[in-house]
Amino acid sequence: MKKIAVVGATGLVGRTILKSLYEEGVAFDELYLFSSRKSAGQKVMFGEIEYTVSELTSESFDNLDIDVTLMSAGSETSKKFAKDILKGSRYLIDNSSAFRKDPSIPLVVPEVNFDSIAKLDSQIIANPNCSTIQLVIPLYFMNKLAPIEKIIVTALQSVSGSGIKAVEELKEQSVCSLNGKKVKPEVYSDPIAFNLIPRIGDIGTSGYCEEEIKIMSETNKILATDISICATTVRVPVFYCHSESVYIEFSEKVEKEEIIDLFNKTDSINYYKDEDYPMPINFSGRSDVYVGRLRNDMSNSKKAYKFWIVADNLKRGAATNAVRIAKKLLD
Numbered sequence: 001m002k003k004i005a006v007v008g009a010t011g012l013v014g015r016t017i018l019k020s021l022y023e024e025g026v027a028f029d030e031l032y033l034f035s036s037r038k039s040a041g042q043k044v045m046f047g048e049i050e051y052t053v054s055e056l057t058s059e060s061f062d063n064l065d066i067d068v069t070l071m072s073a074g075s076e077t078s079k080k081f082a083k084d085i086l087k088g089s090r091y092l093i094d095n096s097s098a099f100r101k102d103p104s105i106p107l108v109v110p111e112v113n114f115d116s117i118a119k120l121d122s123q124i125i126a127n128p129n130c131s132t133i134q135l136v137i138p139l140y141f142m143n144k145l146a147p148i149e150k151i152i153v154t155a156l157q158s159v160s161g162s163g164i165k166a167v168e169e170l171k172e173q174s175v176c177s178l179n180g181k182k183v184k185p186e187v188y189s190d191p192i193a194f195n196l197i198p199r200i201g202d203i204g205t206s207g208y209c210e211e212e213i214k215i216m217s218e219t220n221k222i223l224a225t226d227i228s229i230c231a232t233t234v235r236v237p238v239f240y241c242h243s244e245s246v247y248i249e250f251s252e253k254v255e256k257e258e259i260i261d262l263f264n265k266t267d268s269i270n271y272y273k274d275e276d277y278p279m280p281i282n283f284s285g286r287s288d289v290y291v292g293r294l295r296n297d298m299s300n301s302k303k304a305y306k307f308w309i310v311a312d313n314l315k316r317g318a319a320t321n322a323v324r325i326a327k328k329l330l331d
């Protein structure tokens with residue numbers, strides 16, 4: 001009998017995990033859903049069956065014997081409840097940043113490093129940051145053509161990356177701005193409608209903000225590399241899907257056609273030809289990574305390339321990644 005639990009089932013990622021479990025055809029016999037006290041008692045449909053969400057407490061997992069728990073309830077909740085969950089769950093796949101830096105815990109993108117779970121023999125598996133996931137998928141395959149030596153990435157991140165309240169904030173501010181009214185920002189430090197906020201998380205003494213540090217450290221951990229990476233993260237007034245402008249330098253010359261051929265052969269990547277390009281408005285609810293605008297850096301011809309990546313942060317950048325890990329663990 002296969003049993004799955006979803007913690008944070010009422011949140012943006014949690015709800016998307018339920019969709020992904022269905023779409024990815026994960027077979028299970030029992031499903032348990034948890035939230036904070038605020039949403040406990042809410043009814044959630046999965047296929048034809050209605051489930052009731054329960055409050056997560058330190059006793060919730062006692063005697064449950066769950067195979068895989070998928071958690072997306074913020075890093076403080078993950079840190080607080082992980083041990084209690086593991087008393088009644090074989091694996092915990094965590095979407096927060098709570099365990100990502102821990103060298104004893106695998107940080108997994110299933111297409112890239114699923115084997116790190118067995119190597120580290122860990123019950124906790126960290127799901128990477130949404131911007132990191134969509135970045136490492138093309139980089140992992142490109143790094144096979146020739147070692148990558150340098151990456152410069154600018155991530156333009158949608159508001160759904162900050163949860164349900166941020167989506168509401170952008171909607172409200174957009175309507176109010178068009179009607180000439182001002183609304184005080186709550187989720188963000190600055191207005192997000194019709195604006196760009198050039199930091200995500202606090203800016204540290206290094207001059208980098210928290211999200212930039214996550215992309216830089218997580219990319220090398222997943223790829224098991226020591227590539228020089230420089231990231232810039234910007235919050236943009238887009239509801240769903242993150243976009244990234246990427247510059248990479250290989251250690252040796254690589255033909256553009258080799259890269260295109262590689263993208264076309266890779267299942268998780270959809271490549272757009274030169275005159276066409278992916279945009280965030282088109283890919284909400286999709287589980288692939290969309291790549292376009294591939295071009296040589298004219299000053300460093302054939303060793304350096306620029307390209308553009310779009311993916312749904314809730315799907316590919318969170319839920320589908322976690323669900324694909326769960327599916328492989330349950331097989």
Ligand SMILES: NC(=O)c1ccc[n+]([C@@H]2O[C@H](COP(=O)([O-])OP(=O)(O)OC[C@H]3O[C@@H](n4cnc5c(N)ncnc54)[C@H](OP(=O)(O)O)[C@@H]3O)[C@@H](O)[C@H]2O)c1
Pocket residue numbers: 007008009010011012013014034035036037038039040056072073074075077095096097128129130160161162163164165313314317318
């Ligand atoms: N949004 C993204 O694109 C994205 C991508 C990757 C990773 N993540 C990470 O995933 C996590 C959730 O993000 P989200 O966007 O889904 O946020 P969200 O929409 O605000 O949802 C938060 C969820 O966590 C639950 N929760 C909060 N405190 C809890 C507690 N003490 N015990 C049990 N459940 C609790 C909430 O339940 P209530 O309904 O009861 O409040 C809700 O279900 C965060 O760690 C985030 O960093 C998000």
